[in-house]
Amino acid sequence: xxxxxxxxxxxxxxxxxxxxxxxxxxxxxxxxxxxxxxxxxxxxxxxxxxxxxxxxxxxxxxxxxxxxxxxxxxxxxxxxxxxxxxxxxxxxxxxxxxxxxxxxxxxxxxxxxxxxxxxxxxxxxxxxxxxxxxxxxxxxxx
Amino acid sequence: xxxxxxxxxxxxxxxxxxxxxxxxxxxxxxxxxxxxxxxxxxxxxxxxxxxxxxxxxxxxxxxxxxxxxxxxxxxxxxxxxxxxxxxxxxxxxxxxxxxxxxxxxxxxxxxxxxxxxxxxxxxxxxxxxxxxxxxxxxxxxxxxxxxxxxxxxxxxxxxxxxxxxxxxxxxxxxxxxxxxxxxxxxxxxxx
Numbered sequence: 001x002x003x004x005x006x007x008x009x010x011x012x013x014x015x016x017x018x019x020x021x022x023x024x025x026x027x028x029x030x031x032x033x034x035x036x037x038x039x040x041x042x043x044x045x046x047x048x049x050x051x052x053x054x055x056x057x058x059x060x061x062x063x064x065x066x067x068x069x070x071x072x073x074x075x076x077x078x079x080x081x082x083x084x085x086x087x088x089x090x091x092x093x094x095x096x097x098x099x100x101x102x103x104x105x106x107x108x109x110x111x112x113x114x115x116x117x118x119x120x121x122x123x124x125x126x127x128x129x130x131x132x133x134x135x136x137x138x139x140x141x142x
Numbered sequence: 143x144x145x146x147x148x149x150x151x152x153x154x155x156x157x158x159x160x161x162x163x164x165x166x167x168x169x170x171x172x173x174x175x176x177x178x179x180x181x182x183x184x185x186x187x188x189x190x191x192x193x194x195x196x197x198x199x200x201x202x203x204x205x206x207x208x209x210x211x212x213x214x215x216x217x218x219x220x221x222x223x224x225x226x227x228x229x230x231x232x233x234x235x236x237x238x239x240x241x242x243x244x245x246x247x248x249x250x251x252x253x254x255x256x257x258x259x260x261x262x263x264x265x266x267x268x269x270x271x272x273x274x275x276x277x278x279x280x281x282x283x284x285x286x287x288x289x290x291x292x293x294x295x296x297x298x299x300x301x302x303x304x305x306x307x308x309x310x311x312x313x314x315x316x317x318x319x320x321x322x323x324x325x326x327x328x329x330x331x332x333x
Contacts, residue, residue, distance in 0.1 A: 050288055066287075070200060076317035077310070087322035093289070 044128035052095070053127065056140035061123035062095070068126050073119055080120045081113065173228065179211035185238055188212070191249040195313040208275075215271045215312060216260075223270075254316035258331055261305055265332045269304035276304065302326045 047053075049065040071079030083092040101117035102110050175181060183189040192212075196202050201210040218224050243249040243256075264271070278298065283291045297307065306326035309315065323330045 048287060066289075070311070072198070072314065074314060077315045077319060079310075082321040085322055088325065091325060093292075 042131065044130040047127040047129050054140060056138075058141055064121075064124050064126040066126065068121065073121070078113070078118060078120070085113075173224070176228065176231075177213045177217055177224075179213070182212040187238065187243050187249065191243070191246060191253075192313055198314075199312050201312045210275070210312070214274065218267070218270060219274055223267075250317075254318040257309075257313075257316050257319070261309060262332050264305035265303060272304040272308075297326070300327065 046067045047065065048067065052065045053063045055062060068080075071082070073079060081097070082088065083094040084097050086096055088094075089096040097113060097117075101113050104110055104114050105116065183193050196212075201215075203209070217227050237243065241248075243252050281294070283294055286294065293307070296302075306329065309324065309331075310319070319331075
């Protein structure tokens with residue numbers, strides 16, 4: 001019995017000393033004295049391009065060439081479809097939602113945009129005129 | 143006329159004027175008090191449903207710091223229309239007491255109907271309340287995005303009114319709203 005208690009006490013002491021030394025040893029990569037705050041990213045404006053932005057590769061979801069902060073996509077309504085739906089796109093001179101967006105996963109045609117394509121900005125995104133942080137010579141596929 | 147009679151007439155006149163100022167002033171003061179956002183959202187129906195809706199939109203926060211509050215859009219400014227609207231509001235009091243939209247679920251179920259009322263009124267008045275701030279006279283098309291420029295010119299030519307295109311800009315659209323049915327000039331939402 002006494003031996004057992006001793007073992008437990010020893011184990012507890014070891015655990016305690018380990019956790020204490022761990023707390024002391026931890027150090028962040030740049031140390032605890034931060035001399036300079038990291039620079040804020042430069043302010044960038046949303047890009048608005050008449051006629052749209054070229055695709056970078058063949059099957060890229062087209063990029064949104066306008067601001068989207070006024071349009072909301074909720075369970076009940078999709079603000080993008082006000083201009084991009086098959087019935088309104090001509091009048092609004094906007095590109096139409098792709099035909100593929102009306103197919104369900106079994107390839108069946110639906111009358112409304114398929115629920116798996118409903119949230120436009122999962123794939124389509126607007127752009128900021130942010131300057132690339134690293135020089136980049138990427139040329140899109142023609 | 144004796145001096146006493148003269149005094150009497152003068153007295154009645156004076157009382158009349160003072161009473162008139164107090165009553166008229168009081169009436170307008172009460173009218174102004176009920177014309178504040180604070181008053182509107184003192185009912186939980188408004189505080190919990192349309193008000194949070196508004197807070198997401200550009201009419202609530204924007205780069206210039208101009209905010210439109212409830213009465214700016216929902217109460218006419220010309221006196222006579224304002225009073226007519228205020229009398230209509232007694233119906234809202236009735237429904238408040240009746241609890242017609244006293245839960246978010248009930249409000250949601252009724253939202254389409256309520257929205258259609260507002261759209262119809264805006265259509266009838268040629269979007270009068272919008273134009274308190276957004277006046278074609280002071281709108282510089284040149285400074286708009288090219289697409290907006292084009293649309294506004296077309297709207298002017300064809301006699302569209304603001305609400306024809308700008309629905310759901312200060313509140314979320316009701317679920318039943320279908321943009322396909324709402325092309326300006328052939329919208330089904332004003333019937």
